[in-house]
Amino acid sequence: MYCVPTTRVQRWLIALxxxxxxASAPLTAVAQSSGPPPSAHTEVFGSDEDDPTPTPSGVSGGxxxxxxxxxxxxxxxxxxxxxxxxxLTGGAPLDEDGIGELxxxxxxxxxxxxxxxxxxxxxxxxxxxxxxxxxxxxxGEMYSTERARLKTEEGTAERDEALAEFETALDExxxxxxxxxxxxxxxxx
Numbered sequence: 055m056y057c058v059p060t061t062r063v064q065r066w067l068i069a070l071x072x073x074x075x076x077a078s079a080p081l082t083a084v085a086q087s088s089g090p091p092p093s094a095h096t097e098v099f100g101s102d103e104d105d106p107t108p109t110p111s112g113v114s115g116g117x118x119x120x121x122x123x124x125x126x127x128x129x130x131x132x133x134x135x136x137x138x139x140x141x142l143t144g145g146a147p148l149d150e151d152g153i154g155e156l157x158x159x160x161x162x163x164x165x166x167x168x169x170x171x172x173x174x175x176x177x178x179x180x181x182x183x184x185x186x187x188x189x190x191x192x193x194g195e196m197y198s199t200e201r202a203r204l205k206t207e208e209g210t211a212e213r214d215e216a217l218a219e220f221e222t223a224l225d226e227x228x229x230x231x232x233x234x235x236x237x238x239x240x241x242x243x
Contacts, residue, residue, distance in 0.1 A: 118176040122243035125173070125186050129238070132166055132193055133231050135159045136224070163197040166190035182241065185234040192227035199223050 142148060142156045170190045175183045203216035 118179060118241075121173065121176050121179060122182070122238060122241050125170075125182060125234075126238050126243040128166070128169065129186065129189060129231065129234055132162065132190070135162055136193075136196075136227065160197050160200060163190075163193040167194050179241075182234070182237045185230065185237050189227060189230035189234050192223055192230050195223035196220060196227060 139156065139159050142152055142159075148156065167187070167190045170183075170186050173183070173186075199216055199220040199222075203213060203220060206213040206216055
């Protein structure tokens with residue numbers, strides 16, 4: 055269980071998420087562009103300077119070693135973002151920088167599936183790709199359920215339900231990451 059952000063933080067996050075979600079260029083379009091995708095932080099704040107958002111090193115071609123390295127980097131960065139999310143939400147009330155970092159983390163979870171789906175999978179790596187998709191799908195569910203939780207009132211059944219759904223998605227993300235990590239380790243990545 056994690057500490058619930060303050061009401062001020064909730065309002066900031068809801069406003070920032072609504073702004074990004076309503077933007078004319080959805081984040082999935084970022085994953086479909088050529089070259090390395092800009093981070094969610096860049097999409098919102100316009101600069102990657104001091105960007106905490108993990109991103110893959112680029113969309114790999116048909117090379118298994120590059121593919122494995124890209125998936126490892128992206129998955130490990132996303133896994134680290136879960137820990138950072140709890141560091142941010144479990145401490146003191148957030149300042150504007152903390153809110154921006156938290157938003158960047160959540161948006162990276164939202165964008166992760168589009169990035170993973172855009173990767174060219176080398177022959178023989180279908181099991182790794184399937185585990186990768188499972189992991190980023192769980193992160194997308196974490197994003198959706200946390201966003202739903204932020205829209206609820208403290209002490210309501212809706213808040214409790216959203217929190218339970220978030221915790222289920224979190225468990226699924228941990229399980230999926232462990233499976234992906236094992237496959238990547240077996241492949242030498």
